[in-house]
Amino acid sequence: MKPVRVVVVDDHALFRRGLVGLLSEMPDLQVVGEAEDGLRAVQVVMETRPDVVLLDVNMPGMNGLETLHAFHKAQLDPRVLMLTISQKDEDLIGAILAGASGYLLKNAEPEALRQAILQVASGNSVLSPDVAAQVLNALRRAQDSSVHNLLSSREQDVLRCLARGLTTTQIAVELFVSQNTVKTHIRHILKKLDVSNRTEAVAKGMQLGLI
Amino acid sequence: MKPVRVVVVDDHALFRRGLVGLLSEMPDLQVVGEAEDGLRAVQVVMETRPDVVLLDVNMPGMNGLETLHAFHKAQLDPRVLMLTISQKDEDLIGAILAGASGYLLKNAEPEALRQAILQVASGNSVLSPDVAAQVLNALRRAQDSSVHNLLSSREQDVLRCLARGLTTTQIAVELFVSQNTVKTHIRHILKKLDVSNRTEAVAKGMQLGLI
DNA sequence: CAGCAGGGTGATATCTTTATCACCCGCTTT
DNA sequence: AAAGCGGGTGATAAAGATATCACCCTGCTG
Numbered sequence: 001m002k003p004v005r006v007v008v009v010d011d012h013a014l015f016r017r018g019l020v021g022l023l024s025e026m027p028d029l030q031v032v033g034e035a036e037d038g039l040r041a042v043q044v045v046m047e048t049r050p051d052v053v054l055l056d057v058n059m060p061g062m063n064g065l066e067t068l069h070a071f072h073k074a075q076l077d078p079r080v081l082m083l084t085i086s087q088k089d090e091d092l093i094g095a096i097l098a099g100a101s102g103y104l105l106k107n108a109e110p111e112a113l114r115q116a117i118l119q120v121a122s123g124n125s126v127l128s129p130d131v132a133a134q135v136l137n138a139l140r141r142a143q144d145s146s147v148h149n150l151l152s153s154r155e156q157d158v159l160r161c162l163a164r165g166l167t168t169t170q171i172a173v174e175l176f177v178s179q180n181t182v183k184t185h186i187r188h189i190l191k192k193l194d195v196s197n198r199t200e201a202v203a204k205g206m207q208l209g210l211i
Numbered sequence: 212m213k214p215v216r217v218v219v220v221d222d223h224a225l226f227r228r229g230l231v232g233l234l235s236e237m238p239d240l241q242v243v244g245e246a247e248d249g250l251r252a253v254q255v256v257m258e259t260r261p262d263v264v265l266l267d268v269n270m271p272g273m274n275g276l277e278t279l280h281a282f283h284k285a286q287l288d289p290r291v292l293m294l295t296i297s298q299k300d301e302d303l304i305g306a307i308l309a310g311a312s313g314y315l316l317k318n319a320e321p322e323a324l325r326q327a328i329l330q331v332a333s334g335n336s337v338l339s340p341d342v343a344a345q346v347l348n349a350l351r352r353a354q355d356s357s358v359h360n361l362l363s364s365r366e367q368d369v370l371r372c373l374a375r376g377l378t379t380t381q382i383a384v385e386l387f388v389s390q391n392t393v394k395t396h397i398r399h400i401l402k403k404l405d406v407s408n409r410t411e412a413v414a415k416g417m418q419l420g421l422i
Numbered sequence: 423c424a425g426c427a428g429g430g431t432g433a434t435a436t437c438t439t440t441a442t443c444a445c446c447c448g449c450t451t452t
Numbered sequence: 453a454a455a456g457c458g459g460g461t462g463a464t465a466a467a468g469a470t471a472t473c474a475c476c477c478t479g480c481t482g
Binding site: 153155180181183185188 | 439
Binding site for chain 2: 094119127132136149206
């Protein structure tokens with residue numbers, strides 16, 4: 001099996017050299033280039049066409065995220081595994097949205113790094129456990145936001161009443177509106193949730209976190 | 212250090228027994244209960260108050276996702292590590308949105324499972340590399356959706372023109388509207404992207420994937 | 423000083439969304 | 453047969469969003 005070809009991008013020379021040395025000792029990895037900044041990284045990736053790029057976030061000049069964008073602009077789009085000390089949400093989510101295939105913290109063991117590179121090389125993604133929860137939370141927040149923009153506040157009122165088992169008449173009394181108003185809101189809810197009746201609407205609403 | 216207390220939930224008796232045996236041999240883990248279905252799982256978790264619950268997705272009756280909801284309904288909310296063969300987006304994203312702290316495929320090595328349990332017990336999250344890419348893609352899609360609802364189609368037209376370096380006058384000619392119309396669109400863009408001028412708007416638009 | 427650029431305030435018209443309600447139909451229960 | 457239920461069509465009014473444009477101010481350049 002051909003070794004995975006890797007480019008290492010980090011502005012700290014000592015760290016980079018040490019990492020290159022470490023990776024060079026691994027038979028299934030082959031370091032084919034290195035760069036100390038984003039601009040250089042684009043050139044090196046263009047020349048070497050590696051399987052995986054190890055990329056720091058914090059670098060002077062072009063930071064890691066800008067480098068990801070530059071890869072994209074240059075239509076390179078290599079598989080990138082971020083290797084950084086930053087656990088900041090904006091760096092983590094920013095890197096993911098900018099196309100990174102993985103995010104590993106620099107405190108990872110050498111063997112974990114090796115495994116991560118191999119996974120990324122074969123198209124999978126890897127997240128350090130320390131930051132994976134942040135990614136899951138970001139996904140949950142995105143879903144919450146998108147879901148809560150789905151129904152108007154009145155429709156959410158009606159759905160909560162349905163979840164309590166109230167009939168149309170009871171909901172009308174509860175919300176001080178006519179039954180016909182309630183029925184119209186229910187009609188819109190069924191349409192927005194893409195269901196056929198109020199029972200399904202309640203189930204779907206629970207599934208989406210609306211109730 | 213006290214061993215991590217684990218409950219195993221899986222409908223396949225042979226698999227469950229084998230897993231319990233495997234985990235019982237690990238000194239830093241302690242299996243304190245097991246269940247073959249969701250209803251039983253809620254009872255066992257209530258009784259044993261484990262640090263981590265290993266939970267399958269595919270189970271007859273209440274499946275894994277419904278069991279997560281039942282945990283929440285019962286205000287138990289244990290740390291749950293899904294352990295399943297399912298790589299389906301709806302199971303994966305569904306479990307995450309329902310509160311799972313991790314998602315591991317059953318093809319994982321015993322040591323990887325042990326590490327994952329320990330990570331989840333300490334509040335981190337773990338995803339199998341085989342499914343992590345799906346999570347990152349779901350996050351990207353959620354972001355795309357939310358971003359593309361941010362600007363109206365006309366505003367997106369104007370932003371793309373700005374990105375090409377056109378002036379207000381040139382954009383007006385290009386879109387067959389007056390300069391004042393273009394300026395109004397630009398004003399709304401600046402406000403929606405929370406920036407102060409068109410240069411920042413273009414940078415932010417690129418960062419958000421609008422251009 | 424005039425022209426050109428960007429940024430800003432305010433206005434109008436149209437379209438869409440939200441919230442309201444009347445009425446109709448079919449089914450079930452009393 | 454009547455009442456009550458759920459699901460459906462259609463209507464109106466108000467609010468908000470979208471798209472349009474006029475006008476003003478400031479700074480820079482020729």
